[in-house]
Amino acid sequence: MNEGTCVGDKAPVAELADRLVDGEVSTEHDVLAAQRTDEAYLTPSGWPLCSVYARSTADVVETMRWAARHRVPVVPRGAGTGLAGGALAGDGALVLSLERMTAVRELSVDDRLAVVEPGVITADLARAADERGLMYPVDPGSASRSTLGGNLATNAGGFRCFKYGVTRESVLGLEVVLADGRVVTTGHRTTKGVSGYDLTGLFVGSEGTLGVITGATLRLRSKAAGPRATVAACFPDAAAAARAPLQLARAGLLPSFLELIDEVTLRAVRAYQPLDLPGDGEALLLAEFDGADAGGAAARMGQLCGTLDAAVTVTTDEEESERLLSVRRHALGALERMGRTMVEDFVVPRSRLGDMLTEIRRIAARHDVLIGTVAHAGDANLHPTLLFDRGEPEIPARVWAAADDMFRIALRLGGTLTGEHGIGTLKRRWLRDELGDDATDVHRTIKNALDPLGIMNPGKVL
Amino acid sequence: MNEGTCVGDKAPVAELADRLVDGEVSTEHDVLAAQRTDEAYLTPSGWPLCSVYARSTADVVETMRWAARHRVPVVPRGAGTGLAGGALAGDGALVLSLERMTAVRELSVDDRLAVVEPGVITADLARAADERGLMYPVDPGSASRSTLGGNLATNAGGFRCFKYGVTRESVLGLEVVLADGRVVTTGHRTTKGVSGYDLTGLFVGSEGTLGVITGATLRLRSKAAGPRATVAACFPDAAAAARAPLQLARAGLLPSFLELIDEVTLRAVRAYQPLDLPGDGEALLLAEFDGADAGGAAARMGQLCGTLDAAVTVTTDEEESERLLSVRRHALGALERMGRTMVEDFVVPRSRLGDMLTEIRRIAARHDVLIGTVAHAGDANLHPTLLFDRGEPEIPARVWAAADDMFRIALRLGGTLTGEHGIGTLKRRWLRDELGDDATDVHRTIKNALDPLGIMNPGKVL
Structure with missing residues (x-):
């Protein structure tokens, strides 16, 4: 430990090290340089005080007690793959890394659950479940690292x-260390x-502002039976592609x-x-079906997309499927x-996916920003990527303006x-x-009730 | 309105009536007699002050403002089909009935959601969704009245x-009137x-202790395709029947x-x-499958139960299915x-369903209480019904002792x-x-933060 590089206020870091x-x-x-930021690539002001690598819930308890005593802000951190700045640590903060738990x-298998520590890599749990004939279905883009x-x-x-469903739908229970060091399940x-x-x-989803998650009981599911089936459908325009998910839903x-x-994005x-x-x-609309009726469902989707003027491939061949996906x-x-990127993430009601894609094209033209969009189409969750020049020292104003729109x-x-x-x-x-x-005030009321000193990941969310 | 029968403290009920x-x-x-209690048939002490039939969110706002001003406890109420006493109203409480909203x-259909008021009968929404080719899947036993x-x-x-999933899994959003009359979405x-x-x-699930739900955006699903298939399997003993769901899960x-x-229960x-x-x-284990593979899945379940020594019927005939279910x-x-009943409701991990059934038999013998048990077997959610004599003025001590065990x-x-x-x-x-x-204290912290006067359904849950 090198106290010489310690920046921030005068909290006794050595005392904390003794308590772990x-x-x-x-x-x-x-x-600290690596742990100041995440994959949103935003820069926090100031510099963290120190970083704690916890190996146990007891370490987290000691860290929170110490932080409460010395009023040190705590930024819980996993792999740092976040895309919204939730793990930014500046201004004398303590980075609390859970990645060694x-x-x-x-x-x-019978209770179909896993009890995990927070540092387990998402894909590692998925693999462990798969080996036991089960499935952990949550599959974020960063699953191999998050x-x-x-x-x-x-x-x-x-x-x-x-x-x-999202992560919440696979969580049965948590172990959480509160801002004052108490542990609740x-x-x-x-x-x-x-x-x-x-x-x-x-x-879940409180982004480290209410407590530190040190354990979770996660629901596992039965692995889907049989071979999967893949559909690729090329639509003449984005509006037609956006209509297809509504038709799929109507067809069950x-x-x-x-x-x-x-x-x-296709061009890229x-x-x-x-x-x-x-x-x-x-x-392009890409789909995969699993379960006993996968092939039948894929064929029905193929027909349906054909009636919407799409050119369609349906396959159960694994190699072809991999290539398409x-x-x-x-x-x-x-x-x-193609440049530096700002990856966005928002959702519209399913019926408005086409409208939103049209609006994104208008916004791109209005602000002269190249925007490539992919979407989790079933839920109308859009990820437009805004592109700008690698030479820009900061995110340019026109990119922020496009995001704002x-x-x-x-x-x-x-x-x-x-x-x-x-x-x-x-x-x-x-x-x-x-x-x-009023709902913002309710958030603040809950935050203040659970974290009266305001040390849990301050400046995030609220 | 008849002020003469008003019981309780001196809060000006006439003023409230004017504000609605x-x-x-x-x-x-x-x-008031009908609205004091619910289907748990527990008797509250004292007598409610009055009952408000709200017709709009504005009525609920006015009621909560009045109640906050005069420190009157408020008991939100739907159809009164609750089985845990959450709607008991005594001691000068105001019964806030939402059943006219x-x-x-x-x-x-495209956004696959319904926006409802709280007084809609569960089965009415299910029917409305069905008529549009959708499904509201939550199906409590009291759905025709709740x-x-x-x-x-x-x-x-x-x-x-x-x-x-349970109700939570079908809720996208809420409109809630807080204890002080503010409305949040x-x-x-x-x-x-x-x-x-x-x-x-x-x-959701806070039993009226944090606010009054005046509206909800509920998720609807695609209606399952094709005919349903039913399985009835008679097992030699409860332990064997309890093992079957684990085998089903393993088989996907x-x-x-x-x-x-x-x-x-079968005898009854x-x-x-x-x-x-x-x-x-x-x-007896009864199952129904829906979706494109219903018949195939039912047949596979039938075979599987056969290997567990069950006598099995598998059918897609609607009349036979109705008769079995x-x-x-x-x-x-x-x-x-057979007598007065106390209907219980608890859950054990899936792997312990058989153990719990054995324990219930022991408890019945130990306390000399006849107990008939049904269970939502997939989730190991048991409903033992404890029987006692209709002549008993109160729930007998041995019934409480059995429940406690x-x-x-x-x-x-x-x-x-x-x-x-x-x-x-x-x-x-x-x-x-x-x-x-500690977790109980966190509940209390949240309750106090959102309802500092303690007027939201006091004496319930916490």
Whole structure:
């Protein structure tokens, strides 16, 4: 530990290091530099005081007691893959890293649950469940690197939410260390349970502002039977592609993956790899079905998209399927090769997906920003990527203006500011517009009640 | 309005009546007598002050402002079908009936949602959704009489939770009048959304102790395709029947209905109607499958139950299916013909369903109480019905002792006090045993923050 690089106020970091059971404290410049920010690439003002690597709930308890005593702001941190600035740490903050709490404490096939520590990598749990014939369905884009703790803090979504729900729908209970160091367990080991308030739901998605999640009981599901089936449908325009999910829903078709990729993004991917798609349309819809009726459902979707003038491929061949789905997987990487990016995340009511895509095109033209959009189409959760020059020292004003337009229009269409990335610091300025004054005050009331000193991830969300 | 029958303190009820926009105030003895209690049949001490029939959110706002000004406790009330005493009103309370707020404000097929007022009967929404090709899946036993507001307040479950989830899983957003009369909207019109804390989840299941739900945006689903298929399996003993759901889960079979009926209950139903079951076993498992693969899944379940020594019927014939499922539907009525009843509701981890059934048999013997048990078997949510003599003026001590034993054992097995009926007044005394001191204190902190005067349904839950 190098106290010499310690920046911030005069809190006795050495005292904290003595109190930890298995954890470690670091004040090294490189550690702090890496842990100041996340994948939103926003820069916090100031510099963190130190970083704690917790190895146990006891470490987190000691850290929170110390932080409360010395009024040090605490920023809980997983893998740092967040996209909204929720893990930014500046101004004398303590970075509380949970990434070394990596135990899967239990995995029960009969109770269909796993008890995990927050540092477990999302894909590692998915693999462990798969090996036991089960499924952990939540599949964020960063699953190979993100931690479950981070997924819980942001209520992460991903590719399979339309069928299997977001992180919240897979959480049975939590272990949480409160701002004053008390440890509470919430929820149940059972799927159902209504004893008391839904504290589990309150902590999930609260972005570290109400407490530190040190454990979670997660619901696992039966692995879908049989081979999967994939549909790729090229639509003449984005509006037609946006209508298809509504028709699928009317027909009772429920894909486990349903992604829309717009023309700008398709161009970017095409510059990166050859595309062998069923047609040359402006918008691509990719779907995957799992379960016993996967092939039948995919065939029905194919017919339905055909009636909407799409050129369609339906396949159960694994290699062809992988090739088709890779178009979506490479979308962000392909866009990133074109410049610096700001990846957005908001949701509109399903019926307004087409309208929103049209609005995004107008916004791009109005502010002279290239925008490539992909969407979790079943839930109308859009991810427009705003591109700008790598040489720009900061995010340019026209990019912020375009983002601002998008958020306001999404809200006007009945949507919400964020579907899965969170508010963090990135969207704080718009939150009151969505919630209204009274609901914002209720947030503040709850925050003050659970964190009266205001040390839990201050400046985030509210 | 008859002020002469007004009982309680000296709050000016006439002033309240003047402030209501469309609502009505009643102090009639018969109205109050009917609204003092619910289907838990517990008797509150004292007598309510008056009853308000709200017709609009504005009425609820005026009522809460008046109640806050005069420190009058408010008991929100739907149809009064609750089974835990959450709607008991005594001691000068104001009964706030939402049952006249019955509008379905919107039903959108493309956005797959309904915006409802709290007085809508559950089955009425299910029917309205069905007519538009959609499904509202939450199906509590009292669906033909219960209101959605009551379902939301208790986070009601029912028969289809194993596949489709409890009420919470179908709520996108709420309109809530707070204890001070402010109106907040929570949640979204979209399925996904992580802007701010999950206030929706916090109010759902809070049993009227945090605010009054005056509106809800509910998620609708696609109606399951094709004919349903039913399985009836008679097992030689309850333990074997309890193992079957675990095997079903391992095989990836997900029925939309999966009920276990024990020997005592089967005897009661048999005394009431002839039973034409596939065998004479001690325990019956009834299942229904919906969706494109219903027939195939039912056949696979039939085979699987056969390997567990069950005598099995599998059918897609609607009449035969109705006849089989009626065994479960008539279970409680049949038990009620045998005496006065206390219907219990708790959950154990799936793997402990058999153990809990064994424990219930021991408890029945130990306390000399006849207990008939049905269970939502997929979620291991048990409903033991404790029987006692109609002549008893109160619930006898041995019945309470048996209930106490059941709760303690359910908790010891890793379960929870209530799966869908709620805590109300019935289970308050056990809540701290389940939550622990610190989590109970967090409940109290949140309650005090949102209801500092303590007028929202006091004496319930906490």
